[in-house]
Amino acid sequence: MTPTAGYSDPRALAALIAKLREVTCGLDRKLTFMEVCGTHTHSVAKAGLRRMMPPAVRLISGPGCPVCVTPVDYLDRALALAVLPDTIVCTFGDLMRVPSSGASLEQARAEGAQVEVVYSPRDALELARRRAEARVVFLAVGFETTAPTIAGALAEAEADRVTNFFLLPGNKTMPQVMRVLVDDQELEVHGFLLPGHVSVITGWRMFSFLADEFGIPGVVTGFTPTDVAQGVLALARQAADGHATIANQYGRVVTAEGNPQARRLVDRFFEPADSAWRGFGVVPGSGLGLKPEWAHRDASLISVELPAPREPVGCRCGEVLRGVVDPPECPLFASGCDPELPVGACMVSSEGTCSAWYRHERWAGAGA
């Protein structure tokens, strides 16, 4: 038994879905709930949950996949660094195949650029220790969840004076972009499945503004199928009753205040910065930049020549990320853009919305 096996009980799930049917059957409108976490996208697709939902419930994905929201110019800079002499770029695996204005990191590596896939920023730090003659640049992407481990690697690099360890800051934070989302007139969302992993660090109270200022309910939700179904049911009940509060379904690991120790570590190195999101443009205060005293770790200050950023023609990733269109509505989906040769970033990572649809749901409606 894996530790979460108890949360994947089919009978429990069937009971939850029956209740969900009950709650939504009398409604005269469709309820749209958005998740904003790539792991939710992935687990909904993996369990086949979307098609188990009652007809009145629509689940959509927002900007929760860190790879997908990373803008083209960030990748252009990463590529430019990777071809510098004595410079090694370290990255989480799913950035490898994302197209930039030119090649992807994977293509650049095949042509001789020094790019290493790592599982954690600490792996990059270890590489920096082993390769003292080279500059090791870690591509710091991800949300509040990955920021503490990145800060931890920085703290270790400072303590041990590993001077050749750098970051290309690209971390993003959730609240500001969610404000942009709920302000979006095109988008109709009746509730948010809030990201469980992010909330472990930030605490669920961070999302209170959704209910308090915008009257939109939210439920911090875990990642097993029954977790997600419980989250959806809680949202449906609130939406049906016209309530809006922030609830915490993932109480086994998430508290109101989160993990202050992890946040202190992040605050030591990072400060809020304006950040560009694919599909949203620059959102003020929505990223994490290195504080000025850590400029000696900041690879964005290394001078490189950059091409003019070029977004792929015809790609609707931006609208997919804002939840305005489902992937099949993009003209490139499965005809010109697939996981083999992705055009847009959403087709790359298995938690990318387009990739998850391609792999798990592109037959929907064809009598699966």
Add this chain to the structure above:
Amino acid sequence: MKPLQRVLLAHGGGGRLTRQLVEELFLPALENPFLATLTDGALLPELPPGRPALTTDAFVVDPPVFAGGDLGYLSICGTVNDLAMVGARPLYLTWALVLEEGAEGALVATCTEGAARAAAEAGVAVVAGDTKVGPRGKGDRLFAVTAGLGVAPPGRDLRDDRIRPGDVVIASGPLGDHGATVMAHRHGLDAPHLASDCRPLSGLVEALCDSGAAVHSLHDPTRGGAVAICHEVAGRSGLRVRLVETDLPIRPEVATVCDLLGLEALSLACEGRLLAWVDGGHAELAVAAMQAHPDGVEAAVVGRMEELPAGAPPVLLETAVGGERPLDLLSGHELPRIC
């Protein structure tokens, strides 16, 4: 003889050192009368009746030694299994090593012993071999290349186009053990209970075919795992494979490694498991025959074949929670996720 310390270019040069390597390491380990003649070609006796089957394979594994096997053991098992999956009884193999200058002698010895052990388990003879050495930095310690010859007995006919709707899919044991073991090792994960499933399957195939069950087709889910094989079978049979998640034997350790590394267990390679397509009415007979063999004790029905509706996904998984999802082929190789 002094045990081999490091591989030198001269070990592949055809001179004294090559001969020493052959006579002192390969010959004693792989001992058989065909190899002992030291001719480049092996002259074999007449083959038993049936259709001859021929295969070739190349092996590049990082790490070359892993829990449950090594590159030598794996290379013989893989070749034997390729023959067994077409219904052939494996008889004779060739085994060539491409070594990197500076590779550790102990590694070459371990892999040679592994190859000998696999050949003994499968009852095959390694009848010819070759050694080449490439310069340091131009290889990865050692690669193995094989060929295999076997004979499918008269009347045995395993083909995907014999698969019918209603056939069951039987797995001979837990899936993904080999792939998870190698991936865990590569990423420095401590997984003491994981070991490769690597083994020759020729004995199990004989037991299954002798059981009287109508066996239509066999496949070993190596690269690309069960998902890739099911796609091949669906493509060739024109039918749909429906797998049932709760019936799929996947060890908790394998599931955990997959969770940690963001991998799909059903796409991980096995090197000692087979998937059998058997007439639905003979499912119990076939499973019992496999379970009675030491290499199939955990055999279980994991799915069934059905007509493929137009436009529908060819491989479908009934998820543990009662949903359905298409199983898609991997794109490129699997990339680990950020979180």
